[in-house]
Each structure stands twice: as structure tokens, then as C-alpha cells.
Ligand code: SF4
Ligand code: SF4
């Protein structure tokens with residue numbers, strides 16, 4: 001006879017989220033940055049076949065869930081997943097799994113090593129307690145495929161160009177690739193419009209004459225974003241070329257959030273109540 005564990009909080013800790021069908025759970029598994037190995041996928045497939053309905057669900061935050069696990073099998077699936085080195089996903093008042101795009105390791109537009117940063121952040125912070133919840137995203141360039149502005153803490157790669165006039169042959173390649181219309185060429189002169197430039201670095205990649213060069217490259221940090229019932233876009237906090245500064249700011253932002261948050265507040269709510277300068281002064 002299988003022991004029936006009906007402690008919903010304990011089950012949630014183990015990644016089992018109650019379904020609308022009585023005694024059935026969707027098992028949330030830990031996955032950072034949307035990267036999982038083939039062994040991970042085989043273990044999930046095996047468990048879904050044996051204890052679910054033969055499919056897995058990919059969540060909006062790059063996580064993996066196995067729906068329709070019956071209460072009687074929750075312990076068995078947990079043991080099987082642990083044996084495969086796959087822990088439960090986080091829910092409740094915790095730092096969630098970090099989401100990230102493929103960044104410079106794979107994507108042609110990538111300006112930073114998103115997956116490398118994601119792995120480091122996940123090791124340091126995944127599952128740690130916070131006043132309400134805390135979501136972190138890393139995206140490789142201003143295209144923001146990972147929507148960093150919708151996260152409590154978002155990291156985005158940037159590359160700001162500088163025009164070196166003496167190398168330019170007016171081939172217009174940079175003008176063609178700039179979808180922000182930040183480069184115009186008129187009467188033999190090239191204009192770089194700073195107010196339109198989003199620092200995607202594509203003009204630097206496109207230029208074969210070294211006439212568009214990198215002025216500054218690194219990380220833009222956004223804070224206080226969230227979606228849900230009361231969405232809020234994150235505030236741009238600062239830019240830095242130094243990855244260590246990003247980690248330092250993340251640690252200080254978490255300290256600030258833990259110290260300042262009232263019951264049920266996300267970081268964005270704290271910023272709305274105390275002002276972005278309050279956070280800015282603390283972390284800088
Ligand atoms: S955000 Fe940029 S680097 Fe990341 S996947 Fe999108 S285009 Fe590529
Ligand atoms: S791509 Fe380079 S060489 Fe061509 S117009 Fe732009 S800056 Fe000049």
C-alpha cells in the first residue's frame with residue numbers, strides 16, 4: 001500500500017503543484033536558462049511515461065513540468081528525479097530559476113555569455129528565501145528575447161559604437177543593418193544619432209573597415225519589472241562593463257529587497273513606494 005502524503009506544503013517544496021483534478025499534481029523541475037541535457041530529457045520522458053500522461057509541459061520561464069502525477073506516486077517520482085540529478089523547481093517565497101537566452105555562445109547577435117552568467121547566478125541564488133518572489137533574467141542584446149524588463153532583476157548585453165571617420169568608405173552597410181534608424185548618410189557624411197541608438201552593436205559587426213568600433217560593451221541592469229495582474233516595466237538602473245559589478249549589484253539589490261519589502265511586495269512595488277533613487281543610492 002502506497003503511503004498517502006497529503007501535506008500540500010511539503011509536496012510544493014518538492015515541486016508538486018496541485019492540479020484542478022483531485023489528487024493529481026504537476027511536478028515542476030529545476031532547469032536553469034532553458035538548457036537541459038539529453039540525459040535530463042530522457043529522465044523526464046521516462047517519468048512522464050511511467051507516472052504522468054506521456055508528455056511534459058515547458059513553462060513560460062523555461063522550466064519543465066510533468067503533469068498528471070498521482071499523489072500515490074509523488075515520492076517515487078521525486079526519488080527517480082533526484083537519482084537523475086534533477087531537483088524540484090522553486091515556487092512560493094523564493095528566488096526562481098534564472099532564465100536566459102543562448103547569448104554569445106550561439107546567437108550571432110549575442111554580446112554577453114548569458115548561459116555562463118545564468119549558471120553562476122543559479123548556483124548562488126536559486127531557491128533562496130525572499131519576502132515574496134524574485135525573478136532574474138539574462139538576455140544577450142537589446143532585442144531582449146528574454147524580456148529582462150519584466151523581471152525583478154534583468155541583465156542585458158549592450159555594445160555602444162563609436163564612428164571612426166577616417167576609416168569610412170561610405171559603403172552604407174551600417175545604415176542598412178540599423179533598424180533603429182540611428183545611422184544616416186547624407187551628402188557624403190555619416191551621422192550617428194545617439195538618441196536613437198539602442199547599443200545593439202550590429203553596425204560594428206557589419207562594418208568591414210573598422211570605421212564603427214566598440215566604444216563600450218557590457219551589461220545593462222534593469223530592476224523592478226514584473227508581469228501578472230499588475231504589470232510593471234523594470235527601471236534601467238545602470239550600465240557596466242564589469243561582470244563582477246553585476247554580481248555585486250545583484251547581491252546588494254537582494255539585501256535591499258529583503259530589508260525594505262512589506263508583506264506581499266515585489267521589488268517593483270518597493271521601488272514605487274520608496275523611489276528608484278533609494279535603491280540606486282543603496283546599491284551604487
Ligand atoms: S536577446 Fe539577442 S542574443 Fe539573446 S537570443 Fe535574442 S537576439 Fe540573440
Ligand atoms: S559600414 Fe563602416 S565603412 Fe561602411 S558606411 Fe558604415 S562606418 Fe562607413
Ligand code: SF4
Pocket residue numbers: 159160161177178179180181182183192196197198199200201202203204
Ligand atoms: S549600435 Fe545598433 S542601434 Fe546603435 S547605431 Fe549601431 S546598429 Fe544602430
